[in-house]
Amino acid sequence: EIVMTQSPATLSVSPGERATLSCRASQSVSSNLAWYQQKPGQAPRLLIYGASTRATGIPARFSGSGSGTEFTLTISSLQSEDIAVYYCQQYNNWRTFGQGTKVEIK
Amino acid sequence: QVQLQESGPGLVKPSETLSLTCTVSGGSISGYYWTWIRQPPGKELECIGYIYYTGRTKYNPSLNSRVTISVDTSRNQFSLKLNSVTTADTAIYYCARERVGEDWFDPWGQGTLVTVSS
Numbered sequence A: 001e002i003v004m005t006q007s008p009a010t011l012s013v014s015p016g017e018r019a020t021l022s023c024r025a026s027q028s029v030s031s032n033l034a035w036y037q038q039k040p041g042q043a044p045r046l047l048i049y050g051a052s053t054r055a056t057g058i059p060a061r062f063s064g065s066g067s068g069t070e071f072t073l074t075i076s077s078l079q080s081e082d083i084a085v086y087y088c089q090q091y092n093n094w095r096t097f098g099q100g101t102k103v104e105i106k
Numbered sequence B: 001q002v003q004l005q006e007s008g009p010g011l012v013k014p015s016e017t018l019s020l021t022c023t024v025s026g027g028s029i030s031g032y033y034w035t036w037i038r039q040p041p042g043k044e045l046e047c048i049g050y051i052y053y054t055g056r057t058k059y060n061p062s063l064n065s066r067v068t069i070s071v072d073t074s075r076n077q078f079s080l081k082l083n084s085v086t087t088a089d090t091a092i093y094y095c096a097r098e099r100v101g102e103d104w105f106d107p108w109g110q111g112t113l114v115t116v117s118s
Helices: none
Strands: A004-007 A010-013 A019-025 A033-038 A045-049 A062-067 A070-075 A084-090 A101-105 B003-007 B018-025 B032-039 B046-052 B057-059 B067-072 B077-082 B091-099 B112-116
Touching: A004 A084, A010 A019, A019 A033, A019 A084, A019 A101, A033 A062, A045 A062, A070 A084, B003 B091, B018 B032, B018 B091, B018 B112, B032 B067, B046 B067, B046 B077, B046 B091, B057 B067, B077 B091
Parallel strands: A010 A101
Antiparallel strands: A004 A019, A019 A070, A033 A045, A033 A084, A062 A070, A084 A101, B003 B018, B018 B077, B032 B046, B032 B091, B046 B057, B067 B077, B091 B112
């Protein structure tokens, strides 16, 4: 099983500042990686697939990068509505998720 | 806009069978893969398995012997059965859609909490 490890567990960022979230795979997943956002009491929402392609309707401040085993989700200018838990998911071999990064306002 | 809604008992006794249904509205169940995902308290999301609208299934090997996913295209629903449950099966259960050739999930249902307890 491919293990996905996200860091940090919690990220405190001031409004308007950049947030950088990391996701590492235990073996190469090529570019077969997705990112999701989950706000309290809501279903997860797809943000990014193919490591760097934004899903329909996702604001341009969200961007994804990386390939192989190291991936990054960047929120270029944090807004209050971005407070959520963010998960990465690989789909190169079955489907496994990271444990999530909680983004909070500093 | 496609929406998914999980339904089923919120409490199941140990050793019994957990049964959930996902109703798809705003679109057809045909032409897609349909997936069950769960998240135990304090743990990461886990993909349980999926079903194609034709009935072809694939399950997580760790749960394979206990899982059955079925589809009812006439009702635009698909279902999950997990037998011989233990407290370790306590989780929020989500249903979600996958497009053919795209192994990510969009959209998801709101999720339903199932507690295994006597």
